[in-house]
Amino acid sequence: MSIDFTEKAKRYQAIDEIIASGRKLKWNQIIAELYERYDIKTSRTSFFRDIEELCEKYAAPIDTDIETSGYFYTDPKYRLPRFYTDENAAKAAKLIKTLMDMVKGNPLYKEAQEVFESLSIENHDLALENIRISKKPENDRIIFVGAPNKEVSAGIWRLLDKALSENLVITFDYQSLTDKKPSSRRVQPWQLIFDNGNWNLHAYDIVKKGRRRYSLSEIKNLRITKEIFKLPKDYDFRKMTKGSFGCMCHDKYLDYKIHLHGYAARSSKNRIWGENQRIIPDRKNPGPEKDGIILTFTSNQLFAIQSWVWKWADEAFPIEPKELVDDWKSRREKVVRIII
Numbered sequence: 001m002s003i004d005f006t007e008k009a010k011r012y013q014a015i016d017e018i019i020a021s022g023r024k025l026k027w028n029q030i031i032a033e034l035y036e037r038y039d040i041k042t043s044r045t046s047f048f049r050d051i052e053e054l055c056e057k058y059a060a061p062i063d064t065d066i067e068t069s070g071y072f073y074t075d076p077k078y079r080l081p082r083f084y085t086d087e088n089a090a091k092a093a094k095l096i097k098t099l100m101d102m103v104k105g106n107p108l109y110k111e112a113q114e115v116f117e118s119l120s121i122e123n124h125d126l127a128l129e130n131i132r133i134s135k136k137p138e139n140d141r142i143i144f145v146g147a148p149n150k151e152v153s154a155g156i157w158r159l160l161d162k163a164l165s166e167n168l169v170i171t172f173d174y175q176s177l178t179d180k181k182p183s184s185r186r187v188q189p190w191q192l193i194f195d196n197g198n199w200n201l202h203a204y205d206i207v208k209k210g211r212r213r214y215s216l217s218e219i220k221n222l223r224i225t226k227e228i229f230k231l232p233k234d235y236d237f238r239k240m241t242k243g244s245f246g247c248m249c250h251d252k253y254l255d256y257k258i259h260l261h262g263y264a265a266r267s268s269k270n271r272i273w274g275e276n277q278r279i280i281p282d283r284k285n286p287g288p289e290k291d292g293i294i295l296t297f298t299s300n301q302l303f304a305i306q307s308w309v310w311k312w313a314d315e316a317f318p319i320e321p322k323e324l325v326d327d328w329k330s331r332r333e334k335v336v337r338i339i340i
Contacts, residue, residue: 007040008050010038010040011034011040011042011046011050012050012054012058012080013080014034014037014038014040015030015034015047015050015051015054016054016060016079016080018030018033018034018071019062019071019072019073020073020076020078020079022072022076023070024065024068024070024071024072025070025071026068026069026070026071027044027047027048027071028044029070030047030071031043031044031047051071054080058080060073060078060080061073061074061075061078062074151217152199152216152217155222156216156219156222159222159223159224160189160192160201160216160222162224163189163224164189164191164192166228167188167228167229167230167231168189168224168225168226168227168228168229169186169187169188169206169224169225169227169228169229170186170187170189170222170223170224170225171184171185171186171187171222171223171225172184172185172187172214172219172220172221172222172223173185173219173220173221174214174218174219174220175218176218182220185205185207185214186205186206186207187201187203187204187205187206187212187214188203188204188206188229188231189201189203190202190203190204190211190231190235190237191203191235191236191237192216193213193237193247195246195247196246198215198216198217199215199216199217200213200214200215200216200247201213201214201215201216201219202235202237202247204229210251211240211251213247213248213249237249240300241274241299241300241301242272242274242275242299243272243273243274243275243297243299243301244271244272244273245273245299245301245304245305245308246301246304248301248303248304249299249300249301249304250300250301250302250303251300252300252302253298253299253300254298254299254300254302254321254323254324255296255297255298255320255321256273256274256295256296256297256298256299256305256318256320256321256324257294257295257296257318257319257320258294258295258296258309258316258317258318258319258324259282259285259292259293259294259295259316259317259318259319260292260293260294260295260312260315260316261282261285261286261287261288261289261291261292261293261315261316262287262288262289262291262315263315264312264315264316265287265291265292265293265315266291268293268295269293273295273297273299274297274298274299274301275297275298275299276296276297276298277295277296277297278295278296278297279293279294279295279296280293280294280296281293281294282294287315294319302323302324305324306324306327306328309324309328310327310328310331
């Protein structure tokens with residue numbers, strides 16, 4: 001059954017507010033207030049059915065006063081969950097569903113699903129699996145796009161979840177893009193990072209004594225050891241680097257100076273690329289449209305920056321550091337040789 005935010009949800013919310021006020025109103029008084037204050041029409045039969053469902057489905061501690069026959073909560077602190085009960089919240093719920101679907105398969109997805117449902121007033125109908133995104137134009141106004149994420153086996157997720165929660169050292173076989181063949185790794189798993197459609201493990205390589213990132217889709221033969229490690233205070237990847245170049249980074253920080261013009265310049269002005277960022281006009285090389293800029297910042301993401309500068313083709317060239325300049329020149333020479 002697809003999600004439907006009906007008048008029943010609004011009635012539930014209004015009844016909850018009236019009972020929680022502590023005035024101990026009778027059934028006919030509550031029905032009258034529903035109409036006068038909330039513009040909700042309901043019958044005596046529907047009201048009693050609502051009370052029954054509130055008690056059974058949501059454990060609402062509703063009782064009637066012996067003297068006045070008025071309704072009250074036996075637990076004054078109880079309140080019905082207030083989220084996802086109107087049209088705007090319904091759109092928010094659908095948006096959350098769309099976002100969560102991007103990371104479906106992660107063991108934390110189930111926990112997030114349970115939290116999502118516990119906040120809903122229509123608990124059963126708001127199960128994430130039951131939410132359907134209709135094809136109406138208004139439901140296509142906010143979307144999430146990106147590279148399709150590779151499938152990660154349920155076994156990998158299960159083992160990683162245990163290792164992360166219990167701080168257990170893991171071993172696995174791994175072949176990076178620069179390796180000719182897989183090799184055995186022994187690491188402390190620190191953090192999972194979702195970047196550009198793929199899940200990555202941020203970890204400490206015990207053998208190489210350094211922080212590394214591993215693509216989950218390339219991890220094979222993962223095993224959990226009995227060795228427990230102490231999670232360092234500075235484990236969080238977000239504290240290691242500031243910028244917009246994804247999860248690949250290194251220990252060495254470099255100062256970057258890059259010329260940009262045209263679309264590259266206009267696009268780059270709206271992002272934070274690294275620490276100590278500055279943007280100034282390039283008076284020496286203003287570009288064909290006279291909009292050239294020099295972007296400077298500090299970062300430890302050399303490999304990602306090399307690819308980023310190269311992708312702008314004729315609208316960007318590096319000035320500093322030497323590592324970036326040499327890489328850019330090498331790429332240019334290879335392209336010239338291919339063309340010739």
